[in-house]
Amino acid sequence: MKVIVPVKRVIDANIKVRVRMDGSGVELNNVKMSMNPFCEIAVEESIRFKEAGKADEIIVVAAGPQQSQETLRNGLAMGADRGILIQTDIDLEPLAIAKLLTAVVEREQPGIVLMGKQAVDNDNNQTGQMLSAMLNWSLGTFVSKIEIEDDSFNVVREVDGGLETVRLSRPSVITVDLRLNEPRYASLPNIMKARRKEIEVLTPDDLGIDVTPRVTVLEVTEPPARNAGVRVQSAEELIDKLKNEAKVL
Amino acid sequence: MSVLVLIEHDNTEVKASTLNTVTAATQLGSDVHGLVVGNDCANVASAAAKISGISKILSVDSSEYKYGLVENVAPVVKDIASGYSHVLAPASTFGKNLLPRVAAMLDVQQVSDIIEIVSEDTFIRPIYAGNALARVRSTDSVKLITVRTTTFDAAIEDSGSSAPVEELSAMGDEQLSSFVKHDLTRSERPELTTANIVISGGRGMQSGENFIMLERIADKLGAAVGASRAAVDAGYVPNDYQVGQTGKVVAPDLYLAVGISGAIQHLAGMKDSKVIVAINKDEEAPIFQVADIGWVADLFTAIPELESALD
Helix, strand or coil: CEEEEECCEEECCCCCCCECCCCCCECCCCCCEEECHHHHHHHHHHHHHHHCCCCCEEEEEEEECCCHHHHHHHHHHHCCCEEEEEECCCCCCHHHHHHHHHHHHHHHCCCEEEEECCCCCCCCCCHHHHHHHHHCCEEEEEEEEEEECCCEEEEEEEECCEEEEEEEECCEEEEECHHHCCCCCCCHHHHHHHCCCCEEEECCCCCCCCCCCCEEEEEEECCCCCCCCEEECCHHHHHHHHHHHCCCC | CEEEEECCECCCCECHHHHHHHHHHHCCCCEEEEEEEECCCHHHHHHHCCCCCEEEEEEEECHHHCCCCHHHHHHHHHHHHCCCCEEEEECCHHHHHHHHHHHHHHCCCCEEEECEEEECCEEEEEEHHHCEEEEEEECCCCEEEEECHHHCCCCCCCCCCCCCEEECCCCCCCCCEEEEEEEECCCCCCCCCCCCEEEEECHHHCCCCCHHHHHHHHHHHCCEEEECHHHHHCCCCCHHHEECCCCECCCCCEEEEECCCCCHHHHCCCCCCCEEEEEECCCCCHHHHCCCEEEECCHHHHHHHHHHHHC
């Protein structure tokens, strides 16, 4: 089975973003960029499939600026076999990314697309669901466990009330949640080896996809700040403040 | 303009998230319809028809919709969506799972997790775990939107009158997926996302058994119990307890964070709470920077002290 894993380059999840003074967005210059943490989990799972003899090729796919090659190299260093970059400087929306991925899937014919449930930059949580619709494939979102059967995947989904298990006919789009696995670190030899792995570079035009945004970002602002309040020393003092000052008890 | 709200339910009752979504819908148009897709769900349709602000309920009742499988439900929504200016769903796992699949079928760029409606095409939504707010304008002719339920009041559940219910025909089973089982967390306590008081534990709780201490406080206060990602990852509590960027977003009157350091991702899920209390033995913990009331103390002495002081 061939596996496609889309990966996104985002501001590192441990960094607190700064909003640009002119309201045009968040500051991306001189900020540490990393692979979206959910994408890392998807890459890890694909490698575990391969190690278990369930997958024979892993292709990582990124859509974005030229620097997204670094993100692909990360995936290759973790253990993916080759990469595809769909290069563009346009700020891509989930709908456009799903269209680009559809074109790649139609060309590569994988048995599964494994991807993060959301990217921690725009927090949209859409691309996998959209891709599944465009391909008319089964969809498993927020997945914390995957079992591979002959013609299906049994997946456990993290839903609001607890867990839900569904059987997905193959091929499928599966979006992964935090507890699916703990991603490995790439070893130095594997980082070196990844440098020689192939990355194919395409453009949206090569794939015949219009990626013009549909949603315009008018302004990005800082949310109202919360400030540190008072300190208490005892339970009585805490309860007194909650009852008589905050009036929430 | 008419607005369609996707009613979240379990074939028995309407979920509370629907009520907040209806309020958002009424800010967009006066003609708000609700869509119920399910099986043996007549009770849901008649309950939804009573929600204040709803002028009509569309109901599709058939066995292929029993478990809300997205591959079967999405075509139903897609089929009727083009008759509306907006289609809204709560930004719960129900709405997040379903609406983007519909959006792609309609070639629409969905707007996720809105916290404010500026005008019929302009919305505010948090990005980067709520560390920035984006004001965005949608150019699509039908706007598909998920709504952050904590930022819209709940519509009145029983308005005293009942909107008409129209039955639509089912569209069949796509045969792409099937339901296997549910492992739902049973709790007598209020639901996390709608509770007035939430008490959450983090890594500092050290074990699942120790959460009993928080449950005792929760029962005294009528509170829900939540957790940080660290506590869920460690297996102390089930996944549906998680509060944060990728878990549940809560905004209760009172949020008690116990043994939680306050990572950006956790703050994203609770910083709109009215009053935040942090109990942590590390006085440098980032949670204290957002807490209205901080108590630097070992939770294993503080929580029992709090429990007896509440008696």
